[in-house]
Amino acid sequence: MGWFSRSDKDYQEELREHIAMETQANIDRGMSAEEAARAACVSFGSVAGTRQRLQEGRSAYWWSTLAQDVRYGARMIRRNLLLSCAVVLTLSVGIGLTTAVFTVVNAFAFSPPVSVDPDSFVRVLNGNREGAKRNVASVPVYERLRTQVRSIRELAAWSGWFTLSAPLGPTDTRKVEGLLTSCNFFSVFSDEKPRLGRFLQENDCSMAVPVIVISERVWRDQFASDPEIIGKAMNYGGHPVTVVGVAVPPKLAEESAPGLWLPYTLQPNLREFGVLPNQDWLGNESFAWLQLAGRLQPSFTREAAAAELKVLMRRVPNGSKHEVEPRLTDGSVWKMAPDEVMGMFAIALAFPTLVMWIVCATVSTLLLSRAVGRQREMAVRLALGGGRRRLIQMLLAESFLLSLAAGLLSLVFVFKVPGVLFDFLAIANAPPVVVTPDWRVFSYLAVATTFAAVLSGLAPALESLNTQLGESLKGREIFGRRRGGSFMRNALVGVQVAFSMVLLVMAGALLRAEHRQSDPGFETRQVVFAELPQRLALNSETPSSLTTSVQSLPGIRSVAFSNSLPPFEGNVNLDIPGQSSQTFLSADVSSEYFQTFNIPVLSGRTFSGTDTPGETGEEPVVVSQRLGQRVFPQQSPLGKILHVSNNARRFRIIGVVRDRLASGTRQAGNDGSFVYQQMKPQSDGYLVVRFDGNATLFARALQSVLKARTGVVMSVSTIQSRLDARMAISRSVEMILLAMGLVGMTLTLVGVYGVVSFNAAQRKRDFAIRVALGASRESIFRTVVKAGMRPIPVAILAGVVLSFGTLKIVGAQGLWLNLVSQDPIPYFAAAIVLVLAVLAALALPAHRAMSSDPVHALREE
Amino acid sequence: MRTSGQTTKAQVDCLPMSERIQLLPGTLEMLVLQTLVFGPRHGHGIAVAIKRGSQDSLLVDHGSLYPALQRLEQSKWIASEWGTSENNRRARFYKLTRTGRTKLAAATSKWEKTVRAVSGVLGMPREEES
Numbered sequence: 001m002g003w004f005s006r007s008d009k010d011y012q013e014e015l016r017e018h019i020a021m022e023t024q025a026n027i028d029r030g031m032s033a034e035e036a037a038r039a040a041c042v043s044f045g046s047v048a049g050t051r052q053r054l055q056e057g058r059s060a061y062w063w064s065t066l067a068q069d070v071r072y073g074a075r076m077i078r079r080n081l082l083l084s085c086a087v088v089l090t091l092s093v094g095i096g097l098t099t100a101v102f103t104v105v106n107a108f109a110f111s112p113p114v115s116v117d118p119d120s121f122v123r124v125l126n127g128n129r130e131g132a133k134r135n136v137a138s139v140p141v142y143e144r145l146r147t148q149v150r151s152i153r154e155l156a157a158w159s160g161w162f163t164l165s166a167p168l169g170p171t172d173t174r175k176v177e178g179l180l181t182s183c184n185f186f187s188v189f190s191d192e193k194p195r196l197g198r199f200l201q202e203n204d205c206s207m208a209v210p211v212i213v214i215s216e217r218v219w220r221d222q223f224a225s226d227p228e229i230i231g232k233a234m235n236y237g238g239h240p241v242t243v244v245g246v247a248v249p250p251k252l253a254e255e256s257a258p259g260l261w262l263p264y265t266l267q268p269n270l271r272e273f274g275v276l277p278n279q280d281w282l283g284n285e286s287f288a289w290l291q292l293a294g295r296l297q298p299s300f301t302r303e304a305a306a307a308e309l310k311v312l313m314r315r316v317p318n319g320s321k322h323e324v325e326p327r328l329t330d331g332s333v334w335k336m337a338p339d340e341v342m343g344m345f346a347i348a349l350a351f352p353t354l355v356m357w358i359v360c361a362t363v364s365t366l367l368l369s370r371a372v373g374r375q376r377e378m379a380v381r382l383a384l385g386g387g388r389r390r391l392i393q394m395l396l397a398e399s400f401l402l403s404l405a406a407g408l409l410s411l412v413f414v415f416k417v418p419g420v421l422f423d424f425l426a427i428a429n430a431p432p433v434v435v436t437p438d439w440r441v442f443s444y445l446a447v448a449t450t451f452a453a454v455l456s457g458l459a460p461a462l463e464s465l466n467t468q469l470g471e472s473l474k475g476r477e478i479f480g481r482r483r484g485g486s487f488m489r490n491a492l493v494g495v496q497v498a499f500s501m502v503l504l505v506m507a508g509a510l511l512r513a514e515h516r517q518s519d520p521g522f523e524t525r526q527v528v529f530a531e532l533p534q535r536l537a538l539n540s541e542t543p544s545s546l547t548t549s550v551q552s553l554p555g556i557r558s559v560a561f562s563n564s565l566p567p568f569e570g571n572v573n574l575d576i577p578g579q580s581s582q583t584f585l586s587a588d589v590s591s592e593y594f595q596t597f598n599i600p601v602l603s604g605r606t607f608s609g610t611d612t613p614g615e616t617g618e619e620p621v622v623v624s625q626r627l628g629q630r631v632f633p634q635q636s637p638l639g640k641i642l643h644v645s646n647n648a649r650r651f652r653i654i655g656v657v658r659d660r661l662a663s664g665t666r667q668a669g670n671d672g673s674f675v676y677q678q679m680k681p682q683s684d685g686y687l688v689v690r691f692d693g694n695a696t697l698f699a700r701a702l703q704s705v706l707k708a709r710t711g712v713v714m715s716v717s718t719i720q721s722r723l724d725a726r727m728a729i730s731r732s733v734e735m736i737l738l739a740m741g742l743v744g745m746t747l748t749l750v751g752v753y754g755v756v757s758f759n760a761a762q763r764k765r766d767f768a769i770r771v772a773l774g775a776s777r778e779s780i781f782r783t784v785v786k787a788g789m790r791p792i793p794v795a796i797l798a799g800v801v802l803s804f805g806t807l808k809i810v811g812a813q814g815l816w817l818n819l820v821s822q823d824p825i826p827y828f829a830a831a832i833v834l835v836l837a838v839l840a841a842l843a844l845p846a847h848r849a850m851s852s853d854p855v856h857a858l859r860e861e
Numbered sequence: 862m863r864t865s866g867q868t869t870k871a872q873v874d875c876l877p878m879s880e881r882i883q884l885l886p887g888t889l890e891m892l893v894l895q896t897l898v899f900g901p902r903h904g905h906g907i908a909v910a911i912k913r914g915s916q917d918s919l920l921v922d923h924g925s926l927y928p929a930l931q932r933l934e935q936s937k938w939i940a941s942e943w944g945t946s947e948n949n950r951r952a953r954f955y956k957l958t959r960t961g962r963t964k965l966a967a968a969t970s971k972w973e974k975t976v977r978a979v980s981g982v983l984g985m986p987r988e989e990e991s
Contacts, residue, residue, distance in 0.1 A: 011927070014904060014953045017946075018923065021905040024948060045924030053928045057935070 011054045073398035087363050091406035094359030095448045096413025098352035102444045104418045105348045109341045112330045116191040124292035127327035137290045139282050151305035155294040156188040166237030176259035189250030197230040197245035205263040213245040218259040302328040354499045358744045360455035361496045362751040369758040371460035378464045392461050399457025407449035489755045494795035496748040501799025503741035508826030510734040513819045521660030522597040524720040530687045555693040560592040563685040567663040573645035581645040585662050586675040596690040604638045604655030607678045618652035624659045626672035749841040756788040757845035768857035777850045784846035796831050889929050894965040903952035
């Protein structure tokens with residue numbers, strides 16, 4: 001191997017020969033032997049230094065020194081066992097938290113949807129950028145593919161997001177999501193036996209037998225885990241069906257788990273419950289609504305199967321606009337929607353990562369105090385010729401060992417936390433994700449551990465080497481007043497405070513958002529809603545005739561229709577004069593809507609039955625107060641015209657109502673701006689009823705009236721229950737964030753306490769002299785507190801900026817209602833809490849510094 | 862820690878010289894390569910050649926020669942083997958590899974360009990300065 005294996009000894013001999021030659025040359029020039037040797041040495045420079053540099057240049061050097069450094073690190077850890085344990089525990093919280101969250105997201109994003117023989121599983125996606133990505137086949141196309149394909153032994157199809165939603169049961173009226181599937185669906189997806197009964201079978205599809213398999217959740221919640229359920233006849237959307245099985249939902253990662261499965265051949269019977277109602281999807285050649293997945297024949301690869309599918313799909317007549325380019329994947333969400341997965345990772349990991357930064361900063365401050373104690377040792381090492389890089393490596397080895405221990409410990413988190421997290425979030429419709437750490441989790445853990453080691457160890461290592469040789473060698477510690485050291489400590493405290501602030505502000509803003517929801521600006525408890533089935537049109541029932549019959553109910557206040565319900569509504573793009581096109585939240589509502597929701601009209605009027613687009617073609621709209629202020633500042637918006645973007649439609653503002661809660665979407669902000677358009681009488685949507693009295697009784701009465709009029713059992717519930725259901729998850733997230741914020745703050749306080757008491761201890765003699773010279777003890781107290789508070793203002797400012805940005809980003813996701821970044825209260829609250837907490841943490845070391853005996857301190861030399 | 866064990870007699874004797882000409886980074890490697898153009902040399906020979914070639918004005922610390930040789934060898938610009946010196950001593954001989962020759966040619970022409978450019982600026986008439 002030549003140069004690769006040149007040993008230290010080899011080089012040593014070469015250097016010795018070099019000096020011998022030079023000595024000889026000097027003797028030849030006429031020097032005395034002693035003088036010649038001296039001159040040779042002088043011209044050579046430091047032999048030891050050269051040897052060190054040669055050694056460091058060797059490729060094997062790193063490994064040989066690593067072993068030494070690890071031994072050294074282990075010795076250091078043993079010497080400070082208590083501190084080391086504290087450091088390991090703290091680090092494991094930071095590393096464990098982020099890795100646990102990563103594990104959850106990872107399981108969701110990367111795992112294939114089946115656990116038995118995942119290698120043979122294929123999901124068919126459309127690789128063509130034009131056209132839908134997942135809905136790849138119409139029924140005729142699917143059926144031909146299934147009989148012709150050779151490389152795939154089972155090809156299953158299901159309705160994806162074209163699910164049905166209809167009431168299920170003999171009496172129960174809750175709507176259940178139904179997934180239309182091919183009858184081999186379970187043999188492709190399910191790894192287990194059905195909980196009860198059987199799965200769908202081939203002849204269920206071919207003969208269009210009205211059978212269903214219900215999910216375990218529906219069985220438990222709606223039928224009280226009735227063991228006799230198999231063979232029971234019941235209604236789905238008014239059609240008789242028989243339950244043949246109870247199953248655990250297979251994991252179709254991207255969809256929420258459906259409540260029941262039924263043969264896709266039943267679609268024509270249930271056509272009014274689909275997303276596109278009243279259409280027969282079975283015979284439609286060009287309507288690709290089926291998603292496909294299958295199992296490969298042994299000895300076929302995904303690429304080969306994709307090639308075969310491509311040929312087959314070309315061969316079948318395809319009326320659709322865009323040609324499907326089959327792409328076969330392992331079925332993970334990552335392959336389906338990489339952008340969304342990246343976004344999800346970013347959002348989910350952002351806050352645990354902040355906690356990890358805080359943890360690392362805390363550990364850094366803990367280790368910093370020890371680092372200064374080591375300055376003397378390091379000074380000796382430097383004086384003896386140790387290179388700084390080599391010493392940093394040596395010191396970092398110790399923090400790597402600590403991090404490694406913490407990383408191992410955090411495996412407990414990785415295995416335990418995801419389960420706890422799921423239980424806590426209690427996401428009812430979440431697909432059951434099997435959380436098993438895989439190589440990605442372990443790589444992430446490794447990266448996080450390394451990161452933690454460097455983050456927590458680098459500052460102390462640099463501080464250890466930040467010595468003034470002369471002072472340190474004489475045994476004097478460098479006072480913590482030098483700019484370098486105290487700057488580093490202040491920066492660490494600053495980072496902790498700023499990041500804790502972000503967590504606290506986030507939690508605060510979410511709490512505020514929830515608080516704001518307690519007064520959403522409209523009636524929620526005395527209003528019920530029912531989603532009108534499209535069948536309404538079939539029974540020649542009109543909204544107005546329905547209204548008449550509903551109004552006969554006792555306790556009725558008013559009846560209205562709308563195409564969407566708060567807080568989740570639609571968008572409209574408007575051209576604002578002098579500005580670019582803007583997106584506003586919008587809903588189509590009937591004239592009684594405002595009365596029903598008790599939204600006060602501030603000026604103008606609401607819709608009346610006679611409102612028609614005038615000769616000018618302007619449609620009447622009602623806007624919220626905020627929108628008026630935003631678009632027509634300091635003017636009355638009444639009578640003003642709004643232009644719809646990219647559209648000839650124009651709106652005339654006829655009334656202004658009070659702002660109310662609404663959930664912002666990705667496009668439209670949630671500042672309260674809102675456009676109410678007039679509901680066209682024919683549209684389907686929601687029936688909204690305001691009443692007096694008991695909600696349960698009224699809901700039951702309304703339900704029976706609706707059933708009598710339309711023949712359909714509809715679920716009726718209050719708007720409040722709708723809001724509550726939507727808020728349950730975000731409330732859990734708030735709690736998690738608040739917990740993280742508090743953990744972060746506690747760690748920050750530990751850090752602050754550590755830094756300040758260390759500084760105070762270092763300046764003990766300094767203080768003692770001051771007291772001896774007549775300084776008051778209060779002034780010592782003030783000095784300590786002032787020094788400790790120095791990084792806080794900048795940190796708070798940075799925290800405000802960071803949290804503002806974070807809130808903007810999170811708010812833009814539209815995941816939370818009413819999350820506004822401009823609300824000053826969370827910022828003030830977090831800042832005040834942090835400052836008070838820091839002051840409290842400062843008080844103890846400051847008091848200690850104040851009350852220590854100066855005589856003692858001065859004698860201690 | 863290794864350094865403490867390495868405190869040899871030589872180190873105690875060899876005090877660092879107070880004044881030394883600082884070479885520009887990368888220049889030493891070029892000089893070393895140049896000395897090897899006309900055949901293999903050992904480390905001492907290279908040091909002497911540089912000293913002579915520069916008419917004693919470039920004082921290269923012999924010790925710093927070896928890390929440079931190591932770097933060149935690791936990037937395969939030179940190769941080395943043990944041999945016997947002119948005084949019958951054991952010595953490690955270095956020779957240029959094919960890559961080394963190409964790199965030297967490139968480095969030399971780049972250096973010459975730099976020198977021309979710099980001296981062109983330095984040689985400008987004084988009036989133009991202000």
